[in-house]
Amino acid sequence: MSGPVVRGAPPAAAALAADIGGTWTRLRVGGSGAPLERLRSPSRLNHPGRSVAELREEMAGLLCRAAPPDARADLSFGAALDHLTGTVHGSAPLWGAESAPYDLHAELHRRRPDVTWNLVNDVTAALADFVAGHARPGTRRIGYLTISSGIALRIADMERHRIPVDDRGLQGEIGHLPAMVTGSVPERSGLPCACGAPDHLASIASGPGIARVAGRLGLDAGPELTTWLPGALAARDPGARRLLALCVEPVAHMLRTLWCLDPHLDVLGLGGGVVEGLGAHYADELRRQLRTATSYADRGRDAAWLADRLVFCGPGTVDALRGAERIGHWRPEFVQ
Ligand SMILES: [Zn+2]
Known part of the structure; x- marks a missing residue:
């Protein structure tokens, strides 16, 4: 267990944000006004012939090369993910049927200990972006439901300013x-x-x-x-x-x-x-x-x-990359 993934550390001077999906990886270095780079993901979907080990190696390498020195890196990941540890439980588009958990946070930290790595699931990131545009004064809880190739829901507790997760770091x-x-x-x-x-x-x-x-x-x-x-x-x-x-x-x-x-679920966004x-x-x-x-x-x-x-929500109105940049203000956490 490598500790909470989303930390309350002050923002570093330089920032990396990334949204990693089965087909595309989008990267932005330098904050919300900086240009966006779009690359084909090192994924099973794009490279059916490569081994899972090779694809993971390439993914970690890509992210570590993109991160500026001492950066804060906020990553949105298209996979079931333990928000408490940064362990990825599986993603068919990225790694096919491979079901063994992969501690991506530990691997990134091992390679680049100078970087503060924050990993969230892409639906959690989308919720953070949706909240920024749609929470109103007095909103108690607000959710985002995505219906696309899969279905998932996240709910944020606005009164306690957190996204609750269970003891496996999951919600919804x-x-x-x-x-x-x-x-x-x-x-x-x-x-x-x-x-x-x-x-x-x-x-x-x-x-x-x-x-x-x-x-x-x-x-x-x-x-x-x-x-x-x-x-x-x-x-x-x-x-x-x-x-x-x-x-x-x-x-x-x-x-x-x-x-x-x-x-008290006052607002629910639907997208996907x-x-x-x-x-x-x-x-x-x-x-x-x-x-x-x-x-x-x-x-x-x-x-x-x-x-x-x-x-x-119409196409493009909720953005997981922008949400990853905003997730630093949130704390997906398990509180007993
Ligand atoms: Zn199922």
């Missing part, structure tokens, strides 16, 4: 929870998740999940689904509308549960490729379902209530 990896659905819909049952298990939230409601349900409904548009679906929804195609309703439903149930357990790609179609369907009463405990939410709490 909801894509790999069992999907909450009502009724028996055979087309939506038994679908595999990217993690290998069936019937997870991401099995149905992520981008690949929507494609799986589309296949079951006989709407298999293949790679064209993402271009076909918005047009078909605009044309009120009944198959497309049923597809969207089936894939939004477990997200609506998850939000009902969230508000039931945390009535699915939400951004389907735009108003997605927002309208989710709000339509949430307006419906399901029980005395959930009497349905009216349009004004939903408009006050849900923020649908």
Whole structure:
């Protein structure tokens, strides 16, 4: 255990910020006004023939070369990550099926002990960026939900100014929870998740999940689904509308549960490729379902209530790199 990753140290003279994804790594040296550099990530996605050891070696080398002397380095990482230690638990786009934990923080510190390395997951970084633009006076808790190739949620506690994590340094990896659905819909049952298990939230409601349900409904548009679906929804195609309703439903149930357990969740941003790609179609369907009463405990939410709490983010409005730069003001931490 190499100690808390996000430290309260004063900012160093020079700064490195990086957003590391499966396809691209974006780097910025010198603060928010400095130019951005975009490189292809040393990842399994970009280099299927290379070993995990080689890819990790190249990643650590790239980051260590980019960091100025004595810099503070804020890194957003597209992987499940222990925020307490900086250990990466796995990332299919970066390292394929390799599941052995990798203590990236320790490796970076070993190579460049002069640098203060701060590692956060990219959804945590996105939350920090969302908070900067959308927290209001009196906001108690604020969240960011990304629905793209995977699904994850982060919530910040504004009153205590922290992002709580559990004893494994995790929070909100909801894509790999069992999907909450009502009724028996055979087309939506038994679908595999990217993690290998069936019937997870991401099995149905992520981008690949929507494609799986589309296949079951006989709407298999293949790679064209993402271009076909918005047009078909605009044309009120009944198959497309049923597809969207089936894939939004477990997200609506998850939000009902969230508000039931945390009535002080005042603002929730939604982003990621699915939400951004389907735009108003997605927002309208989710709000339509949430307006419906399901029980005395959930009497349905009216349009004004939903408009006050849900923020649908357009492409590029929430930036994990900018969030990584802002995360220094936050402390993902486990407090007993
Ligand atoms: Zn899963």
